[in-house]
Amino acid sequence: MGYNHYGNQEMFEELLPVFSIFGAVFLTALIIGMLVKLVIWVFRSLALYTIGKRRGLKNPWLAWIPVGSEWIIGSVSDQYQYLTQGKNRNRRKILLILSLTAMVIGWASTALGFSRVFWFLEAYGANLPYDAVAEMVFPMTGTMLLGVISSGVGVAAYVFRQISMYDLYRSCDPKNAVPYLVFGILFGVLEPVFLMILRNRDEGMPPRKAASEEPVNEYL
Numbered sequence: 001m002g003y004n005h006y007g008n009q010e011m012f013e014e015l016l017p018v019f020s021i022f023g024a025v026f027l028t029a030l031i032i033g034m035l036v037k038l039v040i041w042v043f044r045s046l047a048l049y050t051i052g053k054r055r056g057l058k059n060p061w062l063a064w065i066p067v068g069s070e071w072i073i074g075s076v077s078d079q080y081q082y083l084t085q086g087k088n089r090n091r092r093k094i095l096l097i098l099s100l101t102a103m104v105i106g107w108a109s110t111a112l113g114f115s116r117v118f119w120f121l122e123a124y125g126a127n128l129p130y131d132a133v134a135e136m137v138f139p140m141t142g143t144m145l146l147g148v149i150s151s152g153v154g155v156a157a158y159v160f161r162q163i164s165m166y167d168l169y170r171s172c173d174p175k176n177a178v179p180y181l182v183f184g185i186l187f188g189v190l191e192p193v194f195l196m197i198l199r200n201r202d203e204g205m206p207p208r209k210a211a212s213e214e215p216v217n218e219y220l
Contacts, residue, residue, distance in 0.1 A: 040192050047195030048072045051168070054200070055079060067103065070095040070161065077164035080171040083206050091164050098157035102150050109146035165191075171205050172198035 045064045052060030052072045062068030074092030169177035184191040
């Protein structure tokens with residue numbers, strides 16, 4: 001036993017530098033990933049805020065809030081559809097409801113799953129009797145079902161979002177709307193770059209009327 005103990009300790013000491021290197025690499029990658037996400041969030045929020053403010057949308061500052069940015073994207077789409085087609089699509093409301101629903105269900109399923117697992121481990125430890133395992137499987141199945149529902153709602157929100165983004169691109173640069181949309185979908189990191197490029201362009205928007213002639217829109 002003593003030999004194994006010292007042997008394991010020597011092995012651990014030999015592997016410690018390797019673990020340190022892997023830990024440093026992981027930490028560096030984590031920090032870089034967080035910085036990239038921060039830059040993407042700033043670019044996207046600033047661009048959407050600029051577009052919303054220039055288009056006369058109410059509360060353009062919502063662009064700086066994760067779910068609020070979906071409202072701004074939907075509002076830009078609704079405004080474009082109303083001014084070019086005379087139709088109110090209410091995409092801002094659909095996007096907001098779908099995004100909030102997916103987020104809430106996702107959080108609930110994750111919290112429920114972790115809480116159930118921790119409760120059983122605390123109650124039974126590593127020696128789970130068969131009955132306890134059977135009792136745990138049913139609630140975990142419910143958690144998985146919530147996760148599937150959350151994923152389905154998330155997919156629907158993503159589809160509506162891309163439809164709204166297509167309107168946003170058309171309102172800024174109608175000739176290149178399709179390439180912007182396709183490359184934004186294939187390479188998500190490009191979307192905030194495109195938004196920054198287009199934030200001051202209104203090539204697809206109808207000419208603005210005098211204030212007294214402006215159509216009344218509930219989203220403006």
